Amino acid sequence: MADLFDSADTPQPVAPRPLADRLRPKTLAEVIGQGKVLSPEGPLGAMLAAHSLSSLIFWGPPGVGKTTIARLLAHESDMAFVQISAIFTGVQDLRKVFEQARIRRANGQGTLLFVDEIHRFNKAQQDGFLPYMEDGTILLVGATTENPSFELNAALMSRAQVIVLERLSLDDLERLAQRAEQDMGRALPLKAEAREALLEMADGDGRAALNLIEQVAAWKLDKPLDRETLSKRLMRRAAKYDKSGEEHYNLISALHKSVRGSDPDAALYWFARMLEGGEDPRFLARRITRMAVEDIGLADPQAVEVCLQGWQTYERLGSPEGELALAQAVVYLALAPKSNAVYTAYKAARAAARSTGSEPPPRHILNAPTKLMKDIGYGDGYAYDHDAEDGFSGQDYFPETMKRPVYYQPAERGFERELKKRIDYFAKLRAKRQAP
Known part of the structure; x- marks a missing residue:
């Protein structure tokens, strides 16, 4: 028994804290990469200076400091910091949190409630925060990687200010690496190009960067590694991409606008980014074909055919061989003459069709299969x-009561230049035929 008690009284070795935990900023001034919101002119800096902190929604990718900033805001405001995750927290847990916050408030202390992954709560659960926000029981700071406009209900959004936190730049990550080296007391065993590659692998995520740095620092090496050797030892972090989330729409928008802007290199880059993220090439084939119709139109009638051929080629070859046919279509569209004249004319015609209701065609173009007619x-x-x-x-x-409009106005580009000549020709003939 004595041995048992002795062993219990003997101090046990403490596991070393992870580098990311050791380097967690102790003040807001130490936070890297979020100067736009934390500076005196930024929204959070201005709130702290005025001693008037409101409920907030932090929107940004992983590893940019959402939890850290929330914790430091609580410290700077002399508030109790309570952290929960929407993934693991149920109704009973929330009731306990609110009750404890009510008791603190009665004792003169506020509660900053940090809700990680707040978009995981459904609408009813989000509504449950409202009365406690309104009566000052809690100051809510929610964190989300998803667009709050899509994921959070309007009532919650109206009571909180959205703060956008940005992914860390390579310069930010370099500062973080230097801070890590200072903490470890030694430089990373990497050549300059390998060091840059390491930071690129983090993809703007500070926590991921520190984890990679800690992993590299643990290696026993005789000489610094070059980029190629480092790439063999470490796996590149998967790019942030959600085929059903905001990133999906951001990237397809970037691809579409690069094509519209006649930049084949940028268009290929975004096309490749989506493929690397796991996007279905059939979705891309469909969207590329739409680009041909919407942004090129009759300026190059061949564009749609190139897209359809690329789509069909992909269906026959599959991945990855068929993806080259889609890439070929992307380049063709980027370099094709651009016109949205038909797209604009179509929208105008649809609007006119809605506004004119059920106006009949003029009688002279109606069929007359019966004597009465x-x-x-x-x-x-x-x-x-x-x-x-x-x-x-x-x-x-046109209907007899409708003044003749002009919807289609071809551009002076590509094949539409020829179509414009035809339109002008027919306009002159029409004026001549209708002249008294």
């Missing part, structure tokens, strides 16, 4: 264009 003027005065001079009658085909 002939008697009331159906088809009366219709001019058969093939019998007219130049094969063009110039008749009006």
Whole structure:
């Protein structure tokens, strides 16, 4: 028994703290990479200076300091810091949190409630925070990697200010690496290009960077590693990409705008980014074809055909061989002449169709299969264009009560330059035919 008690009284070795935990900033001034929001002119800096902190939603990618900043805000404001995760917290847990916050408030201390992954709470759960925010029981700081506009309900958003936290730049990560080296008391065993590669592998995530640094620092090496050797030893962090989330829409928007901007290199880059993120090439084939219709149109009628051929080629070859056909279509679209004239005309025609309701076609272009219909003027005065001079009658085909509009106005680019000549030609003939 004595041995048992002795062993219990003997101090046990304490496991070393991870580097990311050791380097957690102790003041807001030590936070790296979020100067825009923490500076005196930034939203958080201004709130602290005015001693008026409001409920907040931190929106940003992983590893940019959301939890750390929330903890330091609580410290700077003399508030109790309570952290929960929407993934693991149920209704009973929340009730306990609110009750404890109410007791603190009665004793003169506020509670900063930090809710990680707040977008995981459903609408009813999000609504549950509202009364406690309104009566000052809690100051809510939610953290999310998803766009709050899509994931959080309007009532919660109206009571909190959204603070956008940015991914860390390579310069930010370098500062973090230097801070890590100072803590460890030695430099990383990496050549300059390998050091840069290491920071690139973190993909803007400070926590990931520190984990990689800690891993490299533990290696027993005789000489510094070069980029190639480092790449063999470490796996690159998977790029942030959610095929159903905001990143999906951000990247397809970047691809579409690069094509529209006639930049084949940028278009190929975003196309490749989506493929590397696991996007379905069929989705890309569909969107590329839409680009051909929307942004190129009749300036290059061949563009749609190139897209459809690329799509069909992919269906026959599959991945990865078929993806080259889609890449070829992307380059073709980027370099094709651009026109949205048909797209604009189509939207205008749809708007006019909605506004004019059920206006009938003019009687002269209505069929008259019965005697009654002939008697009331159906088809009366219709001019058969093939019998007219130049094969063009110039008749009006819009409803009789509708002033003739102009929807399609081709651009002076590509094949539409020829179409514009035809439109101008027919406009002159129409004026001539309709002249008294």
